[in-house]
Amino acid sequence: MTKALRNFTGRLLLVGCGNMAGAMLDRWLAAGLDPALVAIVDPYAAARAGIVPHASLDEWQAAGGSADWIMLGMKPQQLGDVAEILAPLATGDVHLLSILAGVSIADLAARFPDARAQVRILPNLAARIGAGVSAVATSGRSDDAAITALLDPLGHRVTLADDSTMDLVTAFTGSGPAFVFRLIESYAAAGERLGLSAEDALALATATFGGATALLADSGEKPGVLIAQVASKGGTTQAGLDVLDGDGQLAALLTNVLRAARDRGRELADIARGEG
CATH class of the missing domain: 3.40.50.720 (NAD(P)-binding Rossmann-like Domain)
Incomplete structure (x- = not known):
């Protein structure tokens, strides 16, 4: 550099x-x-x-x-x-x-x-x-x-x-890497439970997340556009997406994750002011 x-x-x-x-x-x-x-x-x-x-x-x-x-x-x-x-x-x-x-x-x-x-x-x-x-x-x-x-x-x-x-930015980008690391860790653990070795699961998960985010940044497209390029009707990807998207649970989970981190930031502010 x-x-x-x-x-x-x-x-x-x-x-x-x-x-x-x-x-x-x-x-x-x-x-x-x-x-x-x-x-x-x-x-x-x-x-x-x-x-x-x-x-x-x-x-x-x-x-x-x-x-x-x-x-x-x-x-x-x-x-x-x-x-x-x-x-x-x-x-x-x-x-x-x-x-x-x-x-x-x-x-x-x-x-x-x-x-x-x-x-x-x-x-x-x-x-x-x-x-x-x-x-x-x-x-x-x-x-x-x-x-x-x-x-x-x-x-x-x-x-x-x-x-x-x-406070929201703290949760969204400051804490965000830890949330991404946890997602990768959990993705690898799922692969291991289904038969991959621990080493292969982590290596594949890391490369998959890294490649996907790099492609998103380089393409200039919105995520939905790239999802459509991977998923086909009735295919394997769509079967997995149906689970991820079921009942809006993923969006609700991530919203709750960010809310908890944001609210803790506000609590820390009160403590710093001597109010907590």
Whole structure:
């Protein structure tokens, strides 16, 4: 990939560097971000060449830490404690980025009122390979070019007018990869129950899902058009589709899955505000 971030000069602080924030950071480093510009506050963060993780914000400050960009990636429940320390530092031209589930831009603005901008980002794990989806909403005087430079190496970027739909986006694209992985796992398990080896079932399921989604993206067609190209009246595919579509159970199941994830995001927001 091109070194899209080789000219990025802002100092970046990651508060929390678990699976999602770590995937973003690894992609940024692969895109040319200078590790000398990065600081991590997370006692459990994996070691990365050129970056020394700090166990706490106090330790980072004692080491002379400063930042132009602060990204929050810890648990939403920790927002109050983190803001108490960082809010006095998030002033002037500092951008406050957040990937915290359920924490709205209004919540961020209340906690970090003097930041140049509050930026809410909803990425997903496929950012690790540059195939993610990142929804973004901003407030304040954001440096849109720099935000674009950070997000584009992660994959597809969707800019929202506001963050009113972010709880649903969290469920839909943020949690979505896990739901897809579960579908693939279950598809493979069904193949195994009907006689395939575990290894063959998983390999075939992975390739089938991967090929189907790649074809959908490349074709520009709606799913129904491609379904019609696979299924013929009275054939094997249609027999399976009749089970999938029976009584609308699949659509109802997926709606309930998304609703549960969305509602949990709202609960996390209440907890972050101290209301839960």
